[in-house]
Amino acid sequence: MPNASRKIVAVGAIVVLAAGILVFPSLAPNPYILSSGVLVLNYAVLATSWNFVGGFTGYISLGHGALAGLGGYATGLLATKAGMPSFAALALAGLLVAALAVPLGMAALRVRGASFVIVSIALVLILLLVFQSWASFTGGSRGLVVPRPFDLTRPEHHRVFYFLFAGLLGVALLVWWLLDRSRFGLGLKSIREDEDKAEALGTPTFTYKLIVFVVSAGFTALAGGLYALWFGDLDPVFQFSILTGSYVVLMALLGGVRNLFGPVVGALIVGSALEYFKVEYGDTPLHLVATGLLLALVVIFMPDGILPAIGDLFRRFDRTRRSSIREVTAAELRDQRKAAV
Amino acid sequence: MLVLQSIVLGLLLGGLYALLAAGLTLYFGIMRVVMIAHSAFLILAAYLAWWMHDRFGLDPLLSMVVTVPLFFAAGVALQRLLLTRLRPATLTMMSVLLTFAIALGVEGLLGYAFTGTQRRIQLGYGSASLELFGARIAVVKLIAFVLAAVALTSLYVLMKRTRFGWALRATIQHRDAARLLGIDTERVAGYGFGIGLATAAIGGTALSLDTTIYPSLHWHWIGPLMAIIVVGGLGSVPGAAAAAMVLGMAQSLLQIPMGTTWAQTVFYVALFATLAFRPQGFFGGRLAQRF
Amino acid sequence: MSLETHELRKAFGGVTALDGATVSFHEGKVNALIGPNGSGKTTYFNCVTGMIRPDSGRVTYRGRDLTGKAPHRIARAGLGRTFQLCRTFPRMTALENVLAAVPQGGLRSAKAKGDIERAMSWLTRLGIEHLAESEARDMSWGQQKLLELAGVLMAEPETVLLDEPAGGVNPALLDRIGALIRELNAEGRTFVIVEHNMDLVMSISDHIVVFDRGRPIAEGPPSVIRSDERVLGAYLGV
Numbered sequence: 052m053p054n055a056s057r058k059i060v061a062v063g064a065i066v067v068l069a070a071g072i073l074v075f076p077s078l079a080p081n082p083y084i085l086s087s088g089v090l091v092l093n094y095a096v097l098a099t100s101w102n103f104v105g106g107f108t109g110y111i112s113l114g115h116g117a118l119a120g121l122g123g124y125a126t127g128l129l130a131t132k133a134g135m136p137s138f139a140a141l142a143l144a145g146l147l148v149a150a151l152a153v154p155l156g157m158a159a160l161r162v163r164g165a166s167f168v169i170v171s172i173a174l175v176l177i178l179l180l181v182f183q184s185w186a187s188f189t190g191g192s193r194g195l196v197v198p199r200p201f202d203l204t205r206p207e208h209h210r211v212f213y214f215l216f217a218g219l220l221g222v223a224l225l226v227w228w229l230l231d232r233s234r235f236g237l238g239l240k241s242i243r244e245d246e247d248k249a250e251a252l253g254t255p256t257f258t259y260k261l262i263v264f265v266v267s268a269g270f271t272a273l274a275g276g277l278y279a280l281w282f283g284d285l286d287p288v289f290q291f292s293i294l295t296g297s298y299v300v301l302m303a304l305l306g307g308v309r310n311l312f313g314p315v316v317g318a319l320i321v322g323s324a325l326e327y328f329k330v331e332y333g334d335t336p337l338h339l340v341a342t343g344l345l346l347a348l349v350v351i352f353m354p355d356g357i358l359p360a361i362g363d364l365f366r367r368f369d370r371t372r373r374s375s376i377r378e379v380t381a382a383e384l385r386d387q388r389k390a391a392v
Numbered sequence: 393m394l395v396l397q398s399i400v401l402g403l404l405l406g407g408l409y410a411l412l413a414a415g416l417t418l419y420f421g422i423m424r425v426v427m428i429a430h431s432a433f434l435i436l437a438a439y440l441a442w443w444m445h446d447r448f449g450l451d452p453l454l455s456m457v458v459t460v461p462l463f464f465a466a467g468v469a470l471q472r473l474l475l476t477r478l479r480p481a482t483l484t485m486m487s488v489l490l491t492f493a494i495a496l497g498v499e500g501l502l503g504y505a506f507t508g509t510q511r512r513i514q515l516g517y518g519s520a521s522l523e524l525f526g527a528r529i530a531v532v533k534l535i536a537f538v539l540a541a542v543a544l545t546s547l548y549v550l551m552k553r554t555r556f557g558w559a560l561r562a563t564i565q566h567r568d569a570a571r572l573l574g575i576d577t578e579r580v581a582g583y584g585f586g587i588g589l590a591t592a593a594i595g596g597t598a599l600s601l602d603t604t605i606y607p608s609l610h611w612h613w614i615g616p617l618m619a620i621i622v623v624g625g626l627g628s629v630p631g632a633a634a635a636a637m638v639l640g641m642a643q644s645l646l647q648i649p650m651g652t653t654w655a656q657t658v659f660y661v662a663l664f665a666t667l668a669f670r671p672q673g674f675f676g677g678r679l680a681q682r683f
Numbered sequence: 684m685s686l687e688t689h690e691l692r693k694a695f696g697g698v699t700a701l702d703g704a705t706v707s708f709h710e711g712k713v714n715a716l717i718g719p720n721g722s723g724k725t726t727y728f729n730c731v732t733g734m735i736r737p738d739s740g741r742v743t744y745r746g747r748d749l750t751g752k753a754p755h756r757i758a759r760a761g762l763g764r765t766f767q768l769c770r771t772f773p774r775m776t777a778l779e780n781v782l783a784a785v786p787q788g789g790l791r792s793a794k795a796k797g798d799i800e801r802a803m804s805w806l807t808r809l810g811i812e813h814l815a816e817s818e819a820r821d822m823s824w825g826q827q828k829l830l831e832l833a834g835v836l837m838a839e840p841e842t843v844l845l846d847e848p849a850g851g852v853n854p855a856l857l858d859r860i861g862a863l864i865r866e867l868n869a870e871g872r873t874f875v876i877v878e879h880n881m882d883l884v885m886s887i888s889d890h891i892v893v894f895d896r897g898r899p900i901a902e903g904p905p906s907v908i909r910s911d912e913r914v915l916g917a918y919l920g921v
Contacts, residue, residue: 111485113492158667164484165426165626166667169618172428176615177660184653229790237793241783244772251732251766252784253758253838293611297492304489336503336607343496350489351477481773 068312072220076213082206089209091322092216093278097295098302098314099223100270103263105300106227106308107236109243110164110260114171115271116295117178122148122272123279123290124182124189127197130280137200141276148272149265156264160257163246172293179291195285212281219277220315223270228311230263239263294342298325301346307356316358321345397527398644404529404537406640408598411540412613413620413632414547415591421564421627422584425475425487430592431613432495433463437596438605439502442511452513452600453535459593467589468582470494475585476578495610502607512604536598543594544633547587551629560584564627612656616643619659623666635662685710685842685873686731686762691740693726693897700726701737702897708842708890710745713864713874715884718894719918724877725767727894728846732764733757744842763840767847767877769828773820777811777830778802780819784837805833809863825856832863842873849880861887885909893917 072092079085101115125144129135135143159170182189189195201211230236241249242256250256279285289295298321306317328338353360412434419427437459441452478486520531551557562570563577563584570577599605620639624631639659646655687707693700700723708714716724729735731742733754742749749757758764772780781802782793806812809829814822819830828848835843848864849857857880864887868874878884884891884905891908893901895917901908908914 109482109485111489113488154668158664161667162671165420165424165488166622166671168426168485168488169622170663170667173615173618173660173663176611177657180653180656232792232794233790234785234788234793235790237779237783240775240779241772244775245770247734247754248766248770248772249783250754251734251758251764252834253755253787254783255753255755257753294496297496300489336500336508339496339500339503341500343493343500346493346496347474347490350486350493351474354479354482354486 065312068315072217076210082209085206085209085213087323087326089213089216089281090326091318092213092220093274093281094298094302094322095315095318096216096220096223096274096277097271097299098306098318099220099227100267100274101299102303102308102314103227103230103267103270104260105303106313107230107239107243107263108260110160110167110264111300112171113168113293113296113300114174115267115299116293116297117171117175117291118148118152118268118271119275119278119295120178120182120285120287120290121151122275123197123285124195125272126276126279127195127285128189130198131195137198137280141273141280144276145269145273149269152265152268153261155268156261160260160264171296175291175293175296179287182287182291189287190285192287197279197283197285199283200280208281212277215277215281216274219270219273224311224315226266226270231311235259235262294339297342297346298322301342301349303356304349304354305345305356307358307360309355310358313356313358317356320357394648395645396525398648399641400524400527400529401533402641402644403637404533405644406637407537407540407544408595409616409620409636409640410633411544411591411598412595412617413624413636414544414629415588415595416617416621417624417627417629417632418584418588418591420621421629422560422581423471423475423487424484425491426484426618427491427588428488428614429491429495429498430588431610431617432498433466433589433592434596434599434613435605435607435610436498436502437463437593438600438603439506439511439596441597441600442513442605443506445513446511452515452597453539456594456597459597460590463589463593464586467586470589471582471585472578495614499607499610506607508607510604510606513600515601530602532601536601539594539598543591547591547629550587556580556583616656616659619663623662625672685745686875687743688727688731689741689743691727691730691742692738693723693730693735694738699897701730701740703740704894704898706892706899706902708873708875708892710873711868711871712889713868713876713887715876715878715888715891716894717878717881717884717891722894722917723897724894725846726897728764728844728877731757732762732844758838758840761841762844763835763838763842764844765828765831765835765846765848767850769824769831769850771819771822771827771830771834774818776816776818777806777822777833778815780830781805781834781837784834802833802837805836806830809833810859825852828852828856828860832860836867840872842875843867845874845876845878847878848876849878849883857883 075088076085079088097115097119101112104110104112122144125147126137126140129140129143130137133140155170155174159167183191185191186193199208201208203211230239238249238254238259241252241254242259246256275290302317302321303314304317305321306315307313325338328341349356412430416427416430419425419430440459441455444450444455444458445452474490475483475487478490515532517531521528522531522534551561559570559575559580560583562573562575563580567577570580616639620635621632623639624633624635639662642658643655646658685708689705691701691704702723704723704727716727718724726735730737733749733752733756736751740750744757744760744762747760749760772783775783778799782798785798803812803815806815809832811826811829811833814826819827822830832845832848845864848860852860861883864874864876876884876888888905891902891905892899893908893911893914900913900917901911903911
């Protein structure tokens with residue numbers, strides 16, 4: 052596709068997506084549907100925040116659910132125990148979790164991939180343990196009630212938070228886009244491609260990874276905090292559930308981690324499906340099976356996600372690029388060569 | 393008195409941890425795969441033992457006749473049919489996701505088949521116990537430990553004394569060189585996975601003897617096991633075994649002042665401390681630095 | 684003297700890869716590091732560039748101690764390197780591959796005009812400018828080797844370490860790489876080359892260091908090395 056027409060398609064897609072998101076509240080037939088919309092947007096923010104680490108550096112975190120939970124609890128506790136105004140509590144919670152991400156990242160990012168995933172899972176498990184057991188502070192399994200920031204009717208409450216989430220999503224997307232086109236972003240992407248090589252070219256890989264992890268944690272915590280203010284009730288079992296993290300990974304991967312809008316598209320698909328199945332079938336263990344199956348299918352057959360797959364489809368119809376299609380790429384050749392040694 | 397009791401219990405628990413961590417270490421050594429579903433298969437084996445006992449009145453130990461070969465085959469299939477499909481460049485990350493997905497699937501299917509109700513095997517010898525230097529030890533815990541010890545010893549003998557073990561170690565240490573020596577590394581890797589998963593079958597049977605099981609129990613196991621293999625130095629079986637013993641003991645001893653829940657945090661504290669101060673692990677794993 | 688190492692030692696388990704390697708390379712020259720397989724050349728490279736931490740010994744560059752420093756600090760000190768099995772960023776375009784060598788500058792655009800011009804001029808010089816928008820993984824082996832070199836040069840290193848520049852390369856390309864090294868050297872860059880292809884080594888180097896069993900056993904200009912019996916002995920395994 053020529054560059055110009057490609058740009059038009061991209062801009063058109065963005066406009067349609069943005070318009071769709073903004074128009075939804077006025078089309079939603081009832082508050083329940085609207086609240087589902089809020090949840091889906093929450094997922095979109097989480098998946099986009101996750102993609103700061105997952106998309107740029109290729110480090111996959113299964114623990115972002117816990118960072119969101121932490122943001123939620125920090126907001127709730129600051130508002131109830133310290134009596135802070137809701138949104139000041141939210142902002143401070145974002146900063147606190149970002150600050151906590153520094154030592155976490157230092158432990159998790161010093162060594163390569165495997166340890167990072169292990170730490171991210173451990174984070175969920177340990178926080179669940181702590182927040183359940185430390186009931187005197189966190190409310191434990193009885194839950195923590197977070198005061199609502201506005202005195203509104205239910206539908207109005209949902210509508211306001213819908214737009215707050217949309218705003219946060221916009222900011223997260225904007226920052227991702229800024230990083231994507233920056234030198235810092237190029238350095239991060241080179242880490243994803245070949246970390247040793249990036250380091251040898253003079254990129255301070257550890258610092259880069261740490262910075263982007265902190266940014267990612269901050270956005271995730273803000274999403275979690277906003278959720279707390281919206282939902283008004285926190286329970287460790289849901290806030291520190293390994294499932295949240297896996298939904299987020301599934302969304303980002305399904306949409307495509309190399310694309311600005313990949314995680315959003317993934318969140319729209321998976322989030323809507325989750326809400327639909329909850330209404331139709333209620334809570335069954337088959338949710339887990341479906342999530343697992345879908346995740347496995349994406350990992351095996353579509354690791355680059357839906358958006359690139361669609362792009363490939365377009366390209367296949369595009370004759371001008373046919374000349375560049377080769378049977379074997381150089382990278383594959385090298386793998387074969389290595390295998391033959 | 394209480395301390396002695398805790399030490400013995402810690403030792404027994406450490407044995408089971410060591411067996412399971414050995415399986416995880418094996419996968420990691422063979423393919424650099426962090427196998428999240430290991431503990432899900434552990435719980436699956438425990439459920440199968442419970443089910444056979446509940447349905448046919450079979451002794452849980454006999455269930456291994458079925459589960460061990462079954463899990464071995466599943467492990468080979470997992471490696472040959474799924475993991476080899478992933479791109480080599482992103483294998484470590486993607487395999488985590490894939491095995492994580494499998495863990496979710498197993499948990500969901502267990503919940504669907506057996507509901508979320510807590511299950512426990514009622515054994516004739518379930519409440520029997522022995523006096524050992526003044527500590528009271530439940531017979532079932534002892535059986536579980538013996539099971540783990542026998543399995544771990546067999547694994548050791550297999551690795552050190554047999555031709556297959558030699559091929560497996562060669563594959564782990566230097567895949568290309570192993571291939572040059574005429575070892576069919578693909579096949580060996582598959583069998584290695586089978587053996588790893590078979591240890592989960594044995595561990596699950598041992599677990600079912602004295603533990604109340606439910607579908608999401610595997611999350612309580614995978615955390616400590618991950619901590620153990622990192623502390624042990626990813627890829628080192630003796631390291632993992634040593635770390636398992638030390639941490640199992642620590643958990644057991646800390647239960648006295650801290651209670652069972654808080655005592656579990658020792659694993660995570662050890663995990664973070666290891667990564668922050670000595671990422672290559674405390675027991676000399678060679679691979680950790682790069683992964 | 685530019686790059687120097689003093690008593691560098693490194694063992695992997697029980698195998699000694701470097702056994703007290705004391706070497707100095709000449710500023711402004713094309714230096715070559717040769718030796719039989721397993722003589723420790725690549726380990727030496729990895730220790731010098733910070734990819735591996737030596738057990739003991741010192742690495743200095745222009746009098747600055749670089750021992751145990753992180754690879755990116757060593758790269759920024761002016762030492763650029765290529766890898767034995769050529770390494771590029773497979774899913775980035777050739778242009779991005781080269782631009783990735785100037786990551787400093789935070790949020791400034793990665794595709795600033797000046798940088799693109801500089802990157803394109805390196806691609807042009809290496810004869811692969813027509814591939815600027817192709818992803819590295821779609822390029823041939825030889826093209827990837829040139830691309831890797833372009834990336835390293837983009838960082839403007841004063842000293843370039845090449846690990847087997849001739850590995851897997853056809854004769855025509857080999858001549859071009861040889862000529863390029865001499866050209867870049869004439870512009871003032873120091874080279875240290877690990878290479879097995881003796882024709883290339885003998886034709887382009889000013890100074891040769893021969894490794895055997897983790898330490899240098901001979902050094903000098905090609906004419907001297909050619910007739911050194913110890914070198915012959917090392918290669919023949921005597």
